[in-house]
Amino acid sequence: MVVLVTGAKGQLGQAIQSIVGNQPSIDFVFCNSSELDITNLVNCEAIFKQYKPNFCINTAAYTAVDKAEIEPEKAKLINIIGAKNIAEVCKNNNTILLHISTDFIFDGNSKKPYTETDIPNPSGVYGKTKLDGEIAIQNTWGKHFIIRTSWVYSQFGNNFMKTIIRLGSEKDSLSVVNDQIGTPTYAVDLAEVLIQIILSPITNNTLSNTFGIYNFSNEGKCSWFDFASEILTLNNIKLNMKGIPTEDYPTPAKRPKYSVLDKTKITTTFGIPIKKWKESLKECTQLL
Numbered sequence: 001m002v003v004l005v006t007g008a009k010g011q012l013g014q015a016i017q018s019i020v021g022n023q024p025s026i027d028f029v030f031c032n033s034s035e036l037d038i039t040n041l042v043n044c045e046a047i048f049k050q051y052k053p054n055f056c057i058n059t060a061a062y063t064a065v066d067k068a069e070i071e072p073e074k075a076k077l078i079n080i081i082g083a084k085n086i087a088e089v090c091k092n093n094n095t096i097l098l099h100i101s102t103d104f105i106f107d108g109n110s111k112k113p114y115t116e117t118d119i120p121n122p123s124g125v126y127g128k129t130k131l132d133g134e135i136a137i138q139n140t141w142g143k144h145f146i147i148r149t150s151w152v153y154s155q156f157g158n159n160f161m162k163t164i165i166r167l168g169s170e171k172d173s174l175s176v177v178n179d180q181i182g183t184p185t186y187a188v189d190l191a192e193v194l195i196q197i198i199l200s201p202i203t204n205n206t207l208s209n210t211f212g213i214y215n216f217s218n219e220g221k222c223s224w225f226d227f228a229s230e231i232l233t234l235n236n237i238k239l240n241m242k243g244i245p246t247e248d249y250p251t252p253a254k255r256p257k258y259s260v261l262d263k264t265k266i267t268t269t270f271g272i273p274i275k276k277w278k279e280s281l282k283e284c285t286q287l288l
C-alpha cells in the first residue's frame, strides 16, 4: 500500500513522519512544497503517475490565519485550487483522499459541540478558503475523508504551545485570552487517527461507504488561557498569568468564540479511542 503525504515539512506532515516506523505495511511517500506544489496540476499529475498512491493525505495548506486577510488570493490558490487539484488527481488515479480542514469554518456562536452536519459560517479569509476547499473536494471526487480539527500543536513546527514556552522564558507576566473555548489537538494523535482510517477494514471494504466529513480533536475543552496555563505548569515555568477578553487582544482575523468539535461520528464509525487534551499535552511535553 502506498500513501502519499503532501506538505511534508509542515507540522502535521512531520508528525506523520514521526510514526511511520510503526507501519511497515505502508510505503510512505513524503513530498514537501518544492517537490509537490498542490497549486500546480501538472506537477500533481506527474507525482501521482510516478508513485501511484492508494491513499493521499493532504496536509498542505495556507495556514497563516491573520496574514490571509491581506493576501486572500494566495490563501484561495492553495486552500481551494490546491485542494481541487489534489481531488482531481485522486479521481484520475482512484486514490482515496484524506484532507484536513478546520474549526475555523464555524462562526463560533454555538453553545454545544459542532457536529459534522452543523452549518458552517466562517468569519475570516482562512476559514472561508478552507470551507471552499472542502466543497471543491466534495464536488470533484467522492472517495474522500475530510477531517476537521482544531488548535493543533506538537513538538514540530510553530504552534501555540511553542510560543507560550518561548514567551514564558522571556517574560515576567503573560496575558492570554480566556473567552474563546475549544480543544487542543496533538498532531501526533491526529497522525495516528489518519493511519487508523487508512488501515481500517471499513475503509477498505468496497461495499461500505464511510467517506465524508469527520471531526477530530483531543477530548475535553478549555480556553487559550487554560491551555497556556497547563503548558507552563508542565514545563515548570512560573510567571504571572492574566486572563483577558478577546477585545483586549485584537487580531486581523476574527476567531470563533466556541469551536469544540463533537467526535461521536469518528469514534463510532472507526472505533477510535480519543485521549484527553491534558494527557496528550503531557506526552508531547515529555518529548521536548
Ligand code: NDP
Binding pocket: 006, 007, 008, 009, 010, 011, 012, 013, 032, 033, 034, 036, 037, 038, 039, 058, 059, 060, 061, 062, 063, 078, 082, 100, 101, 102, 103, 130, 149, 150, 151, 152, 153, 157, 158
Ligand atoms: P503547517 O503550516 O505547519 O504546514 C502546512 C504545509 O503546507 C507547509 O509545509 C507548507 O510548505 C505546505 N504548503 C503550502 N503551500 C503549499 C503548496 N502550494 N503545495 C504544497 N505544499 C504547500 O500546517 P499544519 O501542519 O499545522 O496544518 C495541517 C492541516 O491542518 C492544514 O490543512 C490546516 O489547515 C489544518 N489545521 C491546522 C490547525 C492548526 O492549528 N495548525 C488547526 C486546524 C486545522 P512551505 O512551508 O514550504 O510553504
